[in-house]
Amino acid sequence: MSPRPARRVALVTLGCSRNEVDSEELAARLAADGWDLVDDAADADAVLVNTCGFVEAAKKDSIDALLAADALRGPGDNGPGDGESGDDGPGGGATTGQATASGGPRAVVAVGCMAERYGRELADTLPEADAVLGFDAYPRISAHLDAVLAGSAPASHTPRDRRTLLPISPVERGDASRAAHSPHIPGHIQLPGGGRVLPSPDGRPAANSRPATDLADLADVAGRAEPAGEGAAGTGRRRLTSSxxxxxxxxxxxxxxxxxxxxxxxxxxxxxxxxxxxxxxxxxxxxxxxxxxxxxxxxxxxxxxxxxxxxxxxxxxxxxxxxxxxxxxxxxxxxxxxxxxxxxxxxxxxxxxxxxxxxxxxxxxxxxxxxxxxxxxxxxxxxxxxxxxxxxxxxxxxxxxxxxxxxxxxxxxxxxxxxxxxxxxxxxxxxxxxxxxxxxxxxxxxxxxxxxxxxxxxxxxxxxxxxxxxxxxRRIGTTVEVLVEEVAGGLGYGCAGHQQADADGSCTVRLPAGGPPGGVSVGDLVAARVVAAEGVDLIAEFTGVLDRAGAGLASAGSAGAGSVLPPIPDGVGPMDAVGHPSGVA
Known part of the structure; x- marks a missing residue:
């Protein structure tokens, strides 16, 4: 059998951090089925836009992203049937670029909340999108993209109120959501069993719980997991950023x-x-x-x-x-x-x-x-x-x-x-x-x-x-703990404990001339004394490193699991993999 030709996909994420998790699920499914993930949409065969459907402004941003991806197609390329490969669009995981000599992307596909909410209506009003896929299409996202590239895009769904798809009773709903034919819930990543049980706060093994997965087990399973794009029972996660x-x-x-x-x-x-x-x-x-x-x-x-x-x-x-x-x-x-x-x-x-x-x-x-x-x-x-x-x-x-x-x-x-x-x-x-x-x-x-x-x-x-x-x-003069997200020009950038990244302001930490002993790296937790404020943003002077990145894993037996969190292996269902605790011990 001849090898499948390389296929390239760019993921564009709009909206909230929940969508970021969903995009990383899609990335894992696609990577498991042989797709190459690219950062620049000008290099992709397909651009997958994870849309937001929350309020009018967010919906407009999503439509703009789909139009921007469509604009990258080569001259005369009106869709999957005519044109070659290329890539990109705006947003998390991919950035807008110019069409390459290869002709730009041949497929632009909408997923996410706006796609789920409007389905066929969005497809009818936005012909620039070659397909509009709801959440239930995620387990077979690879097959759907292949179909779009082959010129036979799957039909868009007719939206339903998803509250009606599971039982009203919360406890009954929890079990029903894990049944074989239940609606797909994006980002609910399910893992293979095995490994150690994480202890409860008092140090004893948690009662009524099944083992959590060890990182070494994850690395082992990665090589034998069922292709996520072909309807695997569970899914993994592939990180799209290094934050x-x-x-x-x-x-x-x-x-x-x-x-x-x-x-x-x-x-x-x-x-x-x-x-x-x-x-x-x-x-x-x-x-x-x-x-x-x-x-x-x-x-x-x-x-x-x-x-x-x-x-x-x-x-x-x-x-x-x-x-x-x-x-x-x-x-x-x-x-x-x-x-x-x-x-x-x-x-x-x-x-x-x-x-x-x-x-x-x-x-x-x-x-x-x-x-x-x-x-x-x-x-x-x-x-x-x-x-x-x-x-x-x-x-x-x-x-x-x-x-x-x-x-x-x-x-x-x-x-x-x-x-x-x-x-x-x-x-x-x-x-x-x-x-x-x-x-x-x-x-x-x-x-x-x-x-x-x-x-x-x-x-x-x-x-x-x-x-x-x-x-x-009023925080000037206090000491804050800053998680460093970037280091440049003698400064560390990140957020203090009272600041949520990308939402509540940030903290700039002035590092000592020549740097502190051992330096400061991305992921370090540092202490700093606040000396000024600009709006909600703080400026602080470095006082010490509290916890270095990587140090906490040195004694934990961390095995390199690669960049993909694998799915449940073939033959292992979600119920078997994690057990069903009556509560949290």
Whole structure:
């Protein structure tokens, strides 16, 4: 049999860090089936655009990325049937380039949230995309790309509300989500069994748990895994960047019914990953150079309810923080109404967890929050922050707020402003409301005029910039722990514990002339004294290295597992591979 010709693919990632994980799943599937991953879309046969479908601006960015990839085709090349290979598009994992002499990409394919949400409608209105594929196409992504290049693209799906695809009962849903013919949940990476059981915080083996995968086992399985593009039972993960800050999925989907949000309709109901899957992936990521794990989901505080243990996250976090090589674990997407006192205590008192709360307040007026189908208000939120700071006075706290929601009055805006003035948050995202089709809010009475929405957004944004800059200035004179992400020109760049990378500002560390003994490298955790602030960004003077990259793995028996986290080998199902703990021991 003649060898299959080389095929090149560029991955373009838009949107949130959850999409980054999904792209790395797709990359692993494609690499396992012989595709060469390229960084520049001008060098690819196919460009895979992982789209975002959250709000109008994100959807526009996704369409622009698809059009940019299409523009790279050679002259006269209108699709897979005519043209040669080439590459690139904008975004994570690939960058926009000029068409090469070989003719540019022959296929442009949309995946991700926007593709899942609109399916055939997007395909009909955007002929520049040769295929629009939903989440359930991911297990056979290689075969689908081959078909597109051969001129026989798979039909686009008709979107369905993915909340209807699994049982209503959370516990029943957890089992059903792992059945052979269940809907595909992107980023829920499943691993082969074997290796050692990670200990519980007291050092004893965890009860009711199956072994987590050892890095050496992962390296062994890599050579015998079923090709991911041909419908393997599980999937691996292939890192697309070398950043020491890496997202790790806790769960997917959401059971809340916020009136403004369409995400549950295309991401589905909440499904938690089993703790041993999360732990095994964390170990593998540490072996690949990860130093900070950012735990992502649609709603992290719901983790474990479908595993029969509402305190699953409280039990999992200390075990993640104990993974060799990991110096910081950060949990994001916390729902204030579900943040139990015991979970708050674990988040803010466990060594190795970031001194940080990412709290989705959305507003502070109780009346607006009720119309949003949310809970709480200014008094409740300030009390939550007070209790949090009693546990950890210098914690970082961030949130997002929406202004101009239907029915919002000037009095409601005043309540929000007063809350922000007293909350002392480190970072705040301010968004003007816009209708999302299919949501309850789109049909509500009392829509605010768009010009008034923009006026309110600008007013609150100006206030937030002043407040967060003042918060940063009050950190001058304090010592922060900075995870170094770049070193250049006598400076180290990264984030302190109260800063989430790419979201909450950053920290520039001035290194000593000639460098400290042993130098400073990407992935090092360093101590630095804050000497100045520019907005939310800090400038600090180096005082010492707290933990060097690679040092934590030296005694852990780390084996080089390569750059791909392998799938479950042929014949091993997800249930057999990781067991089914009744909770998290």
């Amino acid at each position: 020491p800050v890496v997202p790790l999925k806790l769960s997917s989907g959401c059971d809340r019914r916020c009136a403004f949000c369409a995400i549950p309709s295309f991401r589905g109901s909440h499904v938690s990953r089993r703790p041993e899957e999360v732990l095994a992936e964390a170990e593998w990521l540490a072996g690949q150079g990860a130093r900070e794990l950012v735990l992502v989901s649609e709603n992290s505080t719901s983790y474990g309810k479908d595993l029969g243990d509402l305190r699953a996250l409280e039990k999992l976090l200390p075990r993640l923080a104990a993974v060799p090589g990991i110096v910081r674990v950060r949990t994001v997407y916390l729902q204030p109404a579900e943040l139990r006192p015991s979970l708050l205590e674990v988040l803010l008192t466990t060594p190795g967890l970031a001194p940080y709360l990412d709290l989705s307040f959305q507003h502070a007026s109780p009346a607006v929050l009720r119309r949003m189908r949310r809970f709480g208000g200014s008094t409740d939120f300030l009390d939550l922050l007070r209790r949090a700071r009693a546990l950890l006075p210098d914690l970082g706290a961030r949130s997002n707020v929406i202004v101009g929601f239907p029915g919002e009055t000037d009095e409601d805006v005043d309540i929000l402003v007063n809350f922000l003035e007293h909350a002392d948050l480190d970072a705040v995202g301010v968004f003007g409301y816009s209708d999302e089709e299919g949501t309850e809010a789109a049909g509500m009475a009392g829509h605010v005029d768009p010009e008034e929405i923009e006026s309110r957004r600008a007013e609150v944004t100006d206030l937030v910039e002043q407040l967060t800059a003042g918060r940063a200035e």
